[in-house]
Amino acid sequence: MAIAAQSPFRQTLRRMFGNTSVRVGGTIALLILLMGLFAPFLGTRDPSDISPRNRNKTPGYEAMVRDYDGNKIPVVYRMGSDTLGRDVYSRVVYGARTSLIVGAAVAFLAIAVGLGLGLVAGYFRVADGIIMRVMDGMMAIPAILLAIAVVSLFSAGLTSVIVAIVVAEVPRVVRLVRSVVLSIREEPYVEAAITAGTPAPLLLVRHVLPNTVAPLIVQGTFIVASAIIVEAILSFLGIGIPPEIPTWGNIMAEGRQVFQLFPHNILYPGVVLALTVLSVNMLGDGLRDTLDPRFAKRV
Amino acid sequence: MGAYLFKRVLATIPVMLFVAIFIFLLLRLTPGDPAAMIAGDFANDQQIAEIRERLGLELPLWKQFGIWFGDVLRFELGQSFYYKKEVSELIRTRIEPTFSLSLMTIVLTVIIAVPMGTLAAYKQGSWFDRIIMGFSVLGFSVPVFVIGYALIYIFSVQLGWLPVQGYQRIGDGIGGWAYRLILPSVALSVIFVAFIARMTRTSVLEVLGEDYIRTARAKGQTETKVLMRHALRNAAVPIVTVIGLAIAILIGGVVVTESVFTIPGLGLLTVEAVLNRDFPTIQAVILFFSVIYVLINLLIDISYTFLDPRIRY
Numbered sequence: 001m002a003i004a005a006q007s008p009f010r011q012t013l014r015r016m017f018g019n020t021s022v023r024v025g026g027t028i029a030l031l032i033l034l035m036g037l038f039a040p041f042l043g044t045r046d047p048s049d050i051s052p053r054n055r056n057k058t059p060g061y062e063a064m065v066r067d068y069d070g071n072k073i074p075v076v077y078r079m080g081s082d083t084l085g086r087d088v089y090s091r092v093v094y095g096a097r098t099s100l101i102v103g104a105a106v107a108f109l110a111i112a113v114g115l116g117l118g119l120v121a122g123y124f125r126v127a128d129g130i131i132m133r134v135m136d137g138m139m140a141i142p143a144i145l146l147a148i149a150v151v152s153l154f155s156a157g158l159t160s161v162i163v164a165i166v167v168a169e170v171p172r173v174v175r176l177v178r179s180v181v182l183s184i185r186e187e188p189y190v191e192a193a194i195t196a197g198t199p200a201p202l203l204l205v206r207h208v209l210p211n212t213v214a215p216l217i218v219q220g221t222f223i224v225a226s227a228i229i230v231e232a233i234l235s236f237l238g239i240g241i242p243p244e245i246p247t248w249g250n251i252m253a254e255g256r257q258v259f260q261l262f263p264h265n266i267l268y269p270g271v272v273l274a275l276t277v278l279s280v281n282m283l284g285d286g287l288r289d290t291l292d293p294r295f296a297k298r299v
Numbered sequence: 300m301g302a303y304l305f306k307r308v309l310a311t312i313p314v315m316l317f318v319a320i321f322i323f324l325l326l327r328l329t330p331g332d333p334a335a336m337i338a339g340d341f342a343n344d345q346q347i348a349e350i351r352e353r354l355g356l357e358l359p360l361w362k363q364f365g366i367w368f369g370d371v372l373r374f375e376l377g378q379s380f381y382y383k384k385e386v387s388e389l390i391r392t393r394i395e396p397t398f399s400l401s402l403m404t405i406v407l408t409v410i411i412a413v414p415m416g417t418l419a420a421y422k423q424g425s426w427f428d429r430i431i432m433g434f435s436v437l438g439f440s441v442p443v444f445v446i447g448y449a450l451i452y453i454f455s456v457q458l459g460w461l462p463v464q465g466y467q468r469i470g471d472g473i474g475g476w477a478y479r480l481i482l483p484s485v486a487l488s489v490i491f492v493a494f495i496a497r498m499t500r501t502s503v504l505e506v507l508g509e510d511y512i513r514t515a516r517a518k519g520q521t522e523t524k525v526l527m528r529h530a531l532r533n534a535a536v537p538i539v540t541v542i543g544l545a546i547a548i549l550i551g552g553v554v555v556t557e558s559v560f561t562i563p564g565l566g567l568l569t570v571e572a573v574l575n576r577d578f579p580t581i582q583a584v585i586l587f588f589s590v591i592y593v594l595i596n597l598l599i600d601i602s603y604t605f606l607d608p609r610i611r612y
Contacts, residue, residue: 137317141589144551145569149325149585152573229442233555236444239573252444260463263452270445278440285436 016290025282032276036096044090045075047246056262057081059088080264082254091246092269098158098247099228099276105162106227107220110169115212117170118177119204123185132178135171143168147230151239161240165227176219177212184211214291221284225277232273248273304601311597318589319371322582323364337578342380371586377579381572386583389568396466397553397564399476403484404549405542408491413538415492416499417531420507431496438493443552447486447559454482464561483560487552491545498541502534509533535606543599550588 016022035042051065059080064072079088121131138146150164184190185208193203234240235249243250248269255265326333334351335342342350355366370377376386419431455463461482467475506512507530515529516522557566565584572580 133313134317136314137321139547140314140318140593141321141585142547142550142592144554145585145588148554148569148573149322149581152576152578152581153325225440232442233444233551237555237558237570237573239570252448259448259451260456263448263456266445266448267452270442270448274441274445277442278437281436281440 012291016287019286019290021282021286022290023286025279025284025286028275028279029283032096032272032279033100035093036100039090039093039097042093044093045087047090047094048086048244050084050086051081055081055083056258058262059264059268079268080262082251082265083258084254088251088265088268091251092248092272094246095248095251095269096272096276098241098245099231099273101158102162102165102231103224103228103280106165106169107223109162109166110173110223111216111220113166114170114173115177115209115216118174118212119181119208121174122178122181123200123204123208128178131174135174138167138171143226144230144233147234148237148239151234156240156242158241158245161231161234164234165230168230169223169227173216173219173223176215180212180215181208184208218284218288218291221280221287225280225284228273228277228280307597307600311593314593315590318586318593319368320364322586322589323367326578326582327360327363336576337377338380346380376583376586379572379577379580381575381577381580386579389580390565390583390587393563393565393568395468395564396562397557397566399469399480400483400487400556400562400564401549401553403477403480404487404491404552407484407488408495409542411488412492412495413499413531416496416538417503417526417534419496420500420503420530421526423504428500431500435493435497438489441489443486443490443555444559446489447483447556450482450486451559464559466560466562466564483556483562486559487549487556490548490552494545494548495538495542499534499538502537503530506530506533533607536603539599539602539606543596546592546595550592 051063053063057063057080059078062074062076065075066072075087079092082088082091117131117135121128121135141149146168147161147164150167151160154160154163181204190203190207193207198206231240231247232249232252235247236253238253240249241247243254251269252266255262259266326336332347332351334347334354334356337350337354338347355363358366374387376390378384379386379389382389415431419428422428451463454461462479465479467479469476503526512525512529515525520529553564554566554569556562557564558570561567565587568580569584571577572584
């Protein structure tokens with residue numbers, strides 16, 4: 001039986017989607033993405049709508065609540081309500097948006113900045129010393145503390161949280177890209193291009209950059225996972241996203257005071273958060289095994 | 300050896316210097332008056348003027364850095380206007396809980412993770428290996444505060460076996476000290492165990508393929524001895540390296556864990572300092588944690604010569 005010739009790209013795709021980690025992790029991550037996107041249509045209420053009469057209700061509690069037009073409507077608090085009577089289920093569903101925005105934005109920005117610096121550091125000897133000493137110094141500050149330091153300077157908000165996590169993630173991207181460039185520049189085709197007089201920027205973009213794509217996709221996935229955790233930690237500590245915006249970290253922070261009596265405030269967002277990070281990490285593991293076994297590491 | 304030590308110690312100087320410059324610039328390059336930011340919301344105009352005077356804010360930036368860095372070297376970290384205390388004094392009183400929690404976590408991690416990883420490598424592909432690897436991904440994904448609250452709910456609220464939160468100084472009785480540290484250190488060690496077990500497995504797997512393992516088996520050595528004496532000992536260097544690198548994760552985890560269990564250590568101090576915009580304290584604590592992190596890794600690098608006699612510099 002003749003087998004149709006497949007391009008290397010298609011082969012890689014096949015290998016990728018044949019991997020169990022990629023399938024399971026990818027499916028769960030996709031579901032959470034959809035949950036964030038379609039939050040208003042999933043039987044949610046306004047996540048910041050407070051209801052003083054229905055404070056601290058346990059999961060499954062049913063009540064009649066007045067909507068904005070003054071009509072009484074039945075409401076089921078699927079995951080209970082918090083100390084202000086807000087619907088925890090709606091807050092958890094809407095909270096996915098913040099986590100996903102932070103994860104995606106941090107991964108994108110950290111890779112953009114890290115790629116630029118890493119290409120320069122790997123290719124130009126003069127810049128290498130300076131850039132890598134600065135990165136070593138940044139890596140000497142534990143990531144969460146670095147993020148805390150940056151956040152403490154600005155007023156709390158989505159942008160400052162994203163910037164803070166990007167600052168903490170950039171050094172690892174730079175190191176990764178630099179190591180790829182250092183090994184690629186020894187390849188015959190790069191030497192040939194240098195001999196042919198290809199200017200450095202063109203050489204970097206045409207010959208070196210494509211080699212960084214696979215390890216960066218893998219690293220980017222891990223950055224998404226770690227950014228989601230760090231955002232949750234910052235918000236949980238009360239120094240991240242302002243409390244009126246529903247994020248998983250914020251829901252848990254607000255549930256702390258009444259945790260012993262009403263653990264649902266911490267349980268549900270905690271489980272969803274863990275599931276999200278787990279799925280993204282699984283996806284990353286699978287991508288690493290199928291796309292690029294050489295470069296990407298977790299440390 | 301002496302020359303290597305000297306070089307290795309010398310190499311940490313630029314790193315430390317950068318950390319110092321970064322932490323210094325953090326306050327100077329942000330918009331606003333650094334003196335007002337350092338003084339915080341509770342200061343009056345006179346206090347702000349005094350700080351401006353002491354920091355030498357009219358001088359060029361490098362001179363300001365010189366003044367600040369000189370103070371830091373003498374462990375004069377400034378005044379916390381929120382706590383009305385010297386920051387160096389604050390750090391001294393807060394260090395014991397953090398040190399206890401970290402030590403307990405590391406001990407717990409090594410006791411659990413190293414045998415787990417070794418056994419997983421030994422039984423590669425078995426159900427035990429799969430469970431360990433699965434746990435490793437899981438442990439890496441569940442944030443420490445979620446684990447912390449889950450443990451509190453099960454062991455404190457439901458079963459009533461362990462205290463919900465709090466800390467007891469070791470001077471007030473070692474029993475109570477250990478008793479209160481059980482839950483926080485277990486919570487904190489989960490991510491650590493996940494990480495170290497995975498790394499142990501990888502490095503033991505690598506060693507198990509070596510010729511001297513086959514030789515050891517061929518001469519009739521028991522499997523326990525093969526694992527303990529030949530495999531684990533040779534896998535020790537990468538494992539210890541990873542433990543050193545993971546100190547960064549530990550420090551981040553300490554901040555969160557102390558907050559969950561209300562342990563009055565440096566981590567809780569960091570969070571309180573940020574909430575109160577107490578900049579001298581924030582700067583000092585971050586500097587302190589970074590110095591510790593760099594020093595531990597320096598010590599680990601040096602310890603290789605003792606762990607592995609083949610390494611000679």
